[in-house]
Amino acid sequence: MSFPRLFCRKNISCFFDKFSVTFSVKYRISCCYFASNPYLDLDIFILLVLYHMQRQSGWRQKSKEDIKKIFEFCEGYKGFLDLAKTEREAARFVENVLIQDGFKDSFEHPKAFMVNKHKNVFALIRGRQPLTRGLNIIVAHTDAPRLDLKQNPLFEDVELGLLRTHYYGGIKKYQWVAIPLAIHGVIIKKDGTSIDLSIGENDRDPVFVIDDLLPHLSRKTHDEKRLSEAIEGEKLVLLFGSIPLVGSEKEGIKEGILKILNDMYGIVEDDFVSAELEVVPAFRARDVGIDRSMIGGYGQDDRACAYTLLKALCNVDEPDNTCLAIFADKEEIGSEGNTGMQSSVLQIFLYDILEGMGLTADEVMVKKILYSSRAISADVNGPVNPMYQDVHEKQNACYLGRGVCVSKFTGHGGKGGASDANAEYVGEIRRLFEKEGILWQTGELGKIDQGGGGTVAKHLAVHGMDIIDCGTPILTMHSPFEISSKLDVYETYRAFHAFFRS
Structure with missing residues (x-):
C-alpha cells in the first residue's frame, strides 16, 4: 500500500474522515516521532492505523445504518438455524433457495446445481472466463455434532x-x-x-x-x-x-x-x-446479550458459513470466474463417506458440467481445472474465551466481534494434518478483503500444544489448488448452544461475496 507524503498532521483527520474512523495521532505512536517529523510518513502511519483497527471491536467501525443492515441479515440466518438442524434439512433448504434464485438441476444451465444423496449440494454459476482458468470455490459443511x-x-x-x-x-x-x-x-x-x-x-x-x-x-x-x-x-x-x-x-x-x-x-x-x-x-436460535449483538443456537459450526455462502452465491451476477459453492457433509468425522469431501463427487460434478457445456470431459481436463482453481475452506474458528483465556495465544487468536477470521493453517501441534496456505495466496486474500473494506482478522485455534482441529482444506489441497480457511468465530463450539457475533456473521457473508466476484 502506498500513499503520497502530502499531508501534515493537521490534515490527517481529512484522510480518516473519508473512512469514517476516529483516531488520535498520538495513540500508540511515539510523540518523539511527531516532534522530529513535521510531515508524516503516511505509508507507515496508515499501516499502523489499519493494524490497530483489526485489533479492536468491529462494532466501533459501523454506523447505525450498517448495524441495522447486520441485524436484518441475521434474522434470516436465525431462521435457517431453526429449519436446518440436520444435513438433510440443510440440503433441502439450500435446494429451495437455489431454485427460487433461478438455479436449475440441469448441467446445461449456466446456474446449475446437484444434490448428492440428499445430504450435500454443489451449486455453480458460469463465469465469463473459460473453465480452464480455474474456479472460485467455497466449501462449507452442514453436518454438526x-x-x-x-x-x-x-x-x-x-x-x-x-x-x-x-x-x-x-x-x-x-x-x-x-x-x-x-x-x-x-x-x-x-x-x-x-x-x-x-x-x-x-x-x-x-x-x-x-x-x-x-x-x-x-x-x-x-x-x-x-x-x-x-x-x-x-x-x-x-x-x-x-x-x-x-x-x-x-x-x-x-x-x-x-x-x-x-x-x-x-x-x-x-x-x-x-x-x-x-x-x-429442541430450542431455537435466540438473540444473546442485552444489546442483541450475538446469536445463540445449535449447529453454527458450520452453518454460519453455510448460510453466508448460500447468500453470497445467490447475490453474484455474471462473475468473471466460474463460482462453485459446495455444502458438504461428514466434516465432523473426517469428511469420510460418499457425501464427504474425500469422495470423488466433486470430480463427477465437474465431468457433468463439462458435458453440459459441450466440452471434452476427461480426467486430465478436470485435474487442470481443479489445479488452477482458488478456494476457501469456509469453516469457523474458536475466538478467545473470556473465562479460559489461557488456552489461547492471544496475539495470534481471533476475537468475537472483530470480523471474519482467516486462518493460514489448521491442524494439531506442529501443524499435523494441516493445509498450510502459501504466503502469496494469503496476500491475495488480504488485498481483496482490504480493498472491499471487509472487517477481518487472523486466528489460530488455541496454543500450539493445547489441541487443534482440522477442516476440509486438506482434502481440496490434494488437487493442487490454492486454499485457505476463512469463517466465523464461534464461542462454546460443538455445544448444543453455540455463540456467534452478528457482525462476524455479516462480515463472513461480505468476504465470501467479494471472493466470488474477484
Whole structure:
C-alpha cells in the first residue's frame, strides 16, 4: 500500500474522515516521532492505523445504518438455524433457495446445481472466463455434532421406554444431559417408502431428555471422575415413554410406544434398522446479550458459513470466474463417506458440467481445472474465551466481534494434518478483503500444544489448488448452544461475496 507524503498532521483527520474512523495521532505512536517529523510518513502511519483497527471491536467501525443492515441479515440466518438442524434439512433448504434464485438441476444451465444423496449440494454459476482458468470455490459443511439413534434403539427398563444413541462428532457428553431434545430424520420402511420425521420442534410437540444423576448420589459416579469420563457414551439414553399398552403382559411400555409410532407413521420396530434419526437440541436460535449483538443456537459450526455462502452465491451476477459453492457433509468425522469431501463427487460434478457445456470431459481436463482453481475452506474458528483465556495465544487468536477470521493453517501441534496456505495466496486474500473494506482478522485455534482441529482444506489441497480457511468465530463450539457475533456473521457473508466476484 502506498500513499503520497502530502499531508501534515493537521490534515490527517481529512484522510480518516473519508473512512469514517476516529483516531488520535498520538495513540500508540511515539510523540518523539511527531516532534522530529513535521510531515508524516503516511505509508507507515496508515499501516499502523489499519493494524490497530483489526485489533479492536468491529462494532466501533459501523454506523447505525450498517448495524441495522447486520441485524436484518441475521434474522434470516436465525431462521435457517431453526429449519436446518440436520444435513438433510440443510440440503433441502439450500435446494429451495437455489431454485427460487433461478438455479436449475440441469448441467446445461449456466446456474446449475446437484444434490448428492440428499445430504450435500454443489451449486455453480458460469463465469465469463473459460473453465480452464480455474474456479472460485467455497466449501462449507452442514453436518454438526449430535446424537444418532442406534439401529436397534428401543428398549424397556425400570418401567420406562428408552432409546439408545451413538454420538456423532466431537461432543462434550455432559452438555447433552438434562436439556430438551428433538428427533429429526428419515425412516425407510421395508417396502421402500420414505418417511420424514421431526418431533420436538413444534410448541405442541413432546420433547425428549437424557436423564442426569442427582447431586446427592453422584459423588463417586460423577464428581470424582475426570469431566470427559463422568458421562459414558452408553449412558446417553433418551427417555421416550412410560405408559404401558393396555392388555400387554410384558414390555408393555415398549409395546405402547411402538403402537403410537405405528399409528402416527405406520412404522414397526424393524424399520429403525433402515432409519437415520438424529437427536438435536429442541430450542431455537435466540438473540444473546442485552444489546442483541450475538446469536445463540445449535449447529453454527458450520452453518454460519453455510448460510453466508448460500447468500453470497445467490447475490453474484455474471462473475468473471466460474463460482462453485459446495455444502458438504461428514466434516465432523473426517469428511469420510460418499457425501464427504474425500469422495470423488466433486470430480463427477465437474465431468457433468463439462458435458453440459459441450466440452471434452476427461480426467486430465478436470485435474487442470481443479489445479488452477482458488478456494476457501469456509469453516469457523474458536475466538478467545473470556473465562479460559489461557488456552489461547492471544496475539495470534481471533476475537468475537472483530470480523471474519482467516486462518493460514489448521491442524494439531506442529501443524499435523494441516493445509498450510502459501504466503502469496494469503496476500491475495488480504488485498481483496482490504480493498472491499471487509472487517477481518487472523486466528489460530488455541496454543500450539493445547489441541487443534482440522477442516476440509486438506482434502481440496490434494488437487493442487490454492486454499485457505476463512469463517466465523464461534464461542462454546460443538455445544448444543453455540455463540456467534452478528457482525462476524455479516462480515463472513461480505468476504465470501467479494471472493466470488474477484
